[in-house]
Structures are given as C-alpha cells and as structure tokens.
Amino acid sequence: MFRYACMILFLVLGSEIQLSCSTEVSVNDTAHKLCLYANLNVNFTVTYEAIGKVNHTAEFILPAIVNASGSTCDKDTSTLELRFGKGHSWTIKFTNENKTYNAHDIVFTYNLADDSIFKNASSNETKSVTFTQSISDVSMDTYYSCKSEDTMEKGSVVQTLWNVSMQAFIINGTKSDKDTVCAMDRTTTPMPTTHITNATTPPAPTTPSPLPTPKTGNYSVSGNHSVCLLASMGLQISFKHGLDFKKMNIDPEHLNVNGNCSVNKSDATLVLRSDQMDLTFTFQEDGKKFRLHAVNFMIKLTNGTFTASNTNLSIWEAAVGSSYMCNKEQSYNITDTFSVNTFSLQVQPFEVNGNAFATAHECGMDDAGFLIPVIVGAVLAVLIVAVLIVYAIGRRRTTVGYQTL
Helix, strand or coil: CCCCHHHHHCCCCCCCCCCCCCCCCCEECCCEEEEEEEEEEECCCCCCEEEECCEEEEEEEECCCCEEEEEEEEEEEEEEEECCCEEEEEEEEEEECCCEEEEEEEEEEEEECCCCCCCCCCCCCCEEEEEEEEEEECCCCCEEEECCCCCEEECCCCEEEEEEEEEEHCCCCCCCCCEEEEEHHHHHCCCCCCCCCCCCCCCCCCCCCCCCCCCEEEEEECCEEEEEEEEEEEEEEEEEEEEEEEECCCCHHHCCEEEEEEEECEEEEEEEEECCEEEEEEEECCCCEEEEEEEEEEECCCCCCEEEEEECEEHHHHEEEEEEEEECEEEEEECCCCEEEEEEEEEEEECEEECECCCCEEHHHHHHHHHHHHHHHHHHHHHHHHHHHHHHHHHHHHHHHHHHH
C-alpha cells in the first residue's frame, strides 16, 4: 500500500496551503475557532472503461493539496469536504448524539475527464460512490483514532483508509488529547490455551507442507483483431493476512483473462481475474525495450479485502520484438506485504507475430548454466599453464646441474 512521510497541512475554512504527504486539515467555525480536525491517509483504486471498450485500473491517493472550503460545522452536524485534482472530492458527515458523535457515510466523487488519472477514458462524466463507514460511539471531546487499514469496496471502486485521526464538535476550539480507538486497533489475537500433560517431551511443532509447483497458464491479449500480448507462466502469490503471510497458487483453469494494448503501443496490460481476486500486470516500452512497470492485486477475504500495488517496477526487461524468459523460479517483493513467484515464465507484450513468442532474452538465472563449461575450461587452462611452468622450471634446474658437473 502507499506509505508516505507525514507533513502538516492546515486548511482554515476558505484557504489552502500546498504541501506534500498525508492530509491534515483543520476547519474553523464562523467564530474562527477550531471545530473539526482530520489527519488521514486514503488510497483509491478505480476500474473504468477506456477507449476501445477495455477496462483500465487507476490507483491514486488523497493528496495533501486539497481544498476544504466546503466543510461546515454547527451544533448538530459537521461536514468535512475535501476537493482535489480536477473535479474530485471526498466527503464525510458527522452527527452529534449528545454524549457521543457518529459518522456513517463517506461520499467519494471522481471525474473521468481528468486524463492525468483516467487515461483514455471513454467517458468524461463525474461519478459518485457512497461507502457505509460506521464510525460510531465516539465519546464527545475525544478524537477517533484508527491506525489499521480499513478497505471498502463498492462496485468498481476500492477505498482504503489508514492512520486516521479525526475529531468533530471540538469544545472551546482545542483539539482533545484523548482518543476513542477503533475496533480493529482494539482487536487482539487470543493466546492459545496450554494443556499440561504427563508427557516429558512436548510434541514437535507441525510445519506446513510446501505448496506444489503451480500449473503453467498460457495467456493472450488481443487488440485491433490480432494478438498483442503473450504470456506463459506459473504463478504463486504471498500476502500478509493478519500477523502471518498466506501463500497460494494461481490456477489458470479458473481465471478470466483480459487486458488491453494501447493504440500507440506504449503500454500493454494483462488482467487475470477470478471470483475472488484480480491480478494485473502492466508493461511499458520506450521504443527499444519493454519492462514490467506495474502490478496491482486485490483479493476478497472473509473479513475484508486485501489490496497491493506497485507502479514503479522495472523487471522482465527485453528488447521490443523479442520475449523475456526465465524457466527457474523467481521471487519478487512487489510491496512489503505482497510478493509474486513465477515458474517457467515467458512474456512478450509488443510486436507479437504469428501468435507465437519471438526469440527470447533469458534471465540471468538461466544464463548462469552456460557459465559452467566456461568456468571449467578456464580452470583447466590455468592448470595446464601451471604444469608447463613447473615442467620448465624443473628442466632448467636439471640443465644447470649438468653444466656444473
């Protein structure tokens, strides 16, 4: 997920100060006293239709550069409205319940006409989605605190909040130093019950069996009535679930495969989707070489949704018109909570001819096999030279001895 160092951004009603990082907002009432405070991180993932009737995914954060001039405070309700970018906004409303206050809905509005985020969108309309966010029973004169990630999904939009600190209905214009902690932060894992037996040696801990090698899937993406991307690989993923990492194989037989190749051939996307997860690989090319530029992942869990994204990768690199291949297992840490292992990998995202892979650029792990005979030959050559030197020295000493006699 996105992580940024925190810097302060104070927004008094009707003004904005431009800094970069997590969003911190202070709203004053008509008497110029602090009435509403928020410091939070929000990440958005939006799937939208692009030109050519293909789906693209945009991921972006709530920036520090926001405008809070639409925020309001009164005795019964307070509204935090953060406008940013080209027509986007994030709004949450608080209600006063006398001794406590609540917030039940978050409205996120995004403008598909913003080409800096929604590249090649087929529509320029503005859409809104409402998330049911239960922030309830926050004691008056305390701030709501939640450091855990809270992921919500509604239609084609996924929203994740973390490191949230918010206080409404502030008394006497002074933010409280007391907090009401969210349920997720209060949840602790119970210690297992220890049963004492007469055995002198405790049973050995069980080690989970390693997963078998995943099945190799063969994938293709078409654009302009021809195949524009080929991929063949076995996939194994690992993601953090609670305190532990969960590992699973991707079964190609239970996937829906789609993607797209841009008209100008500058990027290509492979999307692997099942009922429970989405895994997207995005390739870019600079005219000479292509590389895997981004990986986006989402999986539905029984207690929520896990998402991970990295849009600053530079792996699986090869010349445009060739393919990248690595037969041996490779492991990539996409984020600190998500990794991908590949087996029998071969990909070609551009200039695919005849629906077949072109000449492959092999990864360093595969190339290492060709170094073995070279190393052996070099060692033998050194040994031969050493033998010749010893022989020459021995013969010279013998000759000198004869001459002395």
